[in-house]
Amino acid sequence: AGNVEVSVILVHPSEGIQVLKRIRDERPDKVYFQSKFRSGTTTEETQCNLCLPDDLPICNFTDLKTGEPWFCYKPKKLPCSARVNHARGGYQNGLLMTEESRFFQSKVNLQKPILPSGPDYVTVEASSRAGASLGQCVRGMSLTSPSGFYYKDQWMLTQCNIRRFNTPTSIIDCLQGKVVHLLGDSTIRQWFEYLDEFLPDLTKFDFGETKKNGPYTAVDIANKIMVKYRCHGPPIEFSDVSSQHLHYIANELDEIRGGKNSVIAITIWAHFSTFPVEVYIRRLQNIRRSIVQLLNRSPDTQIIMKTANVRALKPEHSIFHNDWNCFQLDSVLKKMFKDINVAFVDAWEMTIAHYLPHDIHP
Structure with a gap:
C-alpha cells in the first residue's frame, strides 16, 4: 500500500501516426x-x-x-x-511533406510528458492477494496486460512467481549441461554479452567474426555449458555481416535437435519496423512453423520469445524507427505465439514501466 506516481507521455499525436502509417506502407525502400x-x-x-x-x-x-x-x-x-x-x-531523405514535419518535434508532440492539473499520484490499497503464492512461471502461460510491475526495482509478474538468478552460481546451476541458442537482433545479443561478462568460467571463442555482429560461441567446459548467438537474416541493419552468416531463424531451428538440454531464445522485431506489417507476419509464420515442428519432435525443448521493447525517439529517426510501428509488431508477435508451448519475456511492458529513459538496448 502507498502512493504511486502516475506518468503520462504523448509518444505520437494521431496526425503523426497517420504519417507513420503512410511512410511505412508506401515507402518500404526508405x-x-x-x-x-x-x-x-x-x-x-x-x-x-x-x-x-x-x-x-x-x-x-x-x-x-x-x-x-x-x-x-x-x-x-x-x-x-x-x-x-x-x-x-x-x-532515404525527403519522406515527409512540408506540413508533416511539425508532427515530429521533440518535447512538443514527440514523447512529450503530459503534466497533471492536480495530484500526480494514486493511492494503492493493500490487496488481499498480497503475498499469496502464484506458483512458478511455466511455458505456455498466456500473456496478460499489464503483465507485471516493478516493486523495489524488481520486476514482478501478475500471473506467477519469477525465478531470479542474481549470482553466477544460480545461473550456472540452471544452465549446467545445456546448450543455449540465442537467435535474433542486437537486443538478444545483449543476453550473450551479459552471460559472457557475468559467468567467470564462460570463455568466448573468437572465430574472426565481425565485432557486434557474430556469430558467437562461448563455452564453460567444467559445467558443460555452451552459449551461441547468431543474428537473423535480412533485413538487418548491421554494419557488416558476412553473406555466409546470413541465416534465417526458421532454418536454424530446423537444424537444432532439441531436447531437455536445449534452450532457445528468440527475438526479431527491431529491423522490421520500417517495412509493411505483412513482411513481419510472413517472417513470424516461418518461425512459428519451425517451432511447432521442433516441439513435435522434441517436446522438452525450452523456447523463449523475447518481445520488442521501447526505444529513444529522436526527431530525425522517428519516421524510420518508432514505438508506434514497434507496438504493432509486438502485438503481432504475441498473437502469433500465444497458443504454443513457449515462454515469453515481455520486454515491452518491462521497459514501458521502468523509470529510466527509453533505450533500444536497455
Whole structure:
C-alpha cells in the first residue's frame, strides 16, 4: 500500500501516426542496404532490399527453403555468386511533406510528458492477494496486460512467481549441461554479452567474426555449458555481416535437435519496423512453423520469445524507427505465439514501466 506516481507521455499525436502509417506502407525502400561482391582484386558494391525496381539486372537471393525474398542489383563485372557481405546502406531523405514535419518535434508532440492539473499520484490499497503464492512461471502461460510491475526495482509478474538468478552460481546451476541458442537482433545479443561478462568460467571463442555482429560461441567446459548467438537474416541493419552468416531463424531451428538440454531464445522485431506489417507476419509464420515442428519432435525443448521493447525517439529517426510501428509488431508477435508451448519475456511492458529513459538496448 502507498502512493504511486502516475506518468503520462504523448509518444505520437494521431496526425503523426497517420504519417507513420503512410511512410511505412508506401515507402518500404526508405532504409536501403548494400552488399559487396569480390573476385580476386575486383570489388563492386550494389544496393539491396526486399524489393527493387527491375530497371537493372538483379541478383535473386530469395531463400529457397523459407521463400523469404532478398534482392541486390547485379554487379556490372562480377557474378551474383561473388557476394561477400551485407550491410545497411542508409536512409532515404525527403519522406515527409512540408506540413508533416511539425508532427515530429521533440518535447512538443514527440514523447512529450503530459503534466497533471492536480495530484500526480494514486493511492494503492493493500490487496488481499498480497503475498499469496502464484506458483512458478511455466511455458505456455498466456500473456496478460499489464503483465507485471516493478516493486523495489524488481520486476514482478501478475500471473506467477519469477525465478531470479542474481549470482553466477544460480545461473550456472540452471544452465549446467545445456546448450543455449540465442537467435535474433542486437537486443538478444545483449543476453550473450551479459552471460559472457557475468559467468567467470564462460570463455568466448573468437572465430574472426565481425565485432557486434557474430556469430558467437562461448563455452564453460567444467559445467558443460555452451552459449551461441547468431543474428537473423535480412533485413538487418548491421554494419557488416558476412553473406555466409546470413541465416534465417526458421532454418536454424530446423537444424537444432532439441531436447531437455536445449534452450532457445528468440527475438526479431527491431529491423522490421520500417517495412509493411505483412513482411513481419510472413517472417513470424516461418518461425512459428519451425517451432511447432521442433516441439513435435522434441517436446522438452525450452523456447523463449523475447518481445520488442521501447526505444529513444529522436526527431530525425522517428519516421524510420518508432514505438508506434514497434507496438504493432509486438502485438503481432504475441498473437502469433500465444497458443504454443513457449515462454515469453515481455520486454515491452518491462521497459514501458521502468523509470529510466527509453533505450533500444536497455
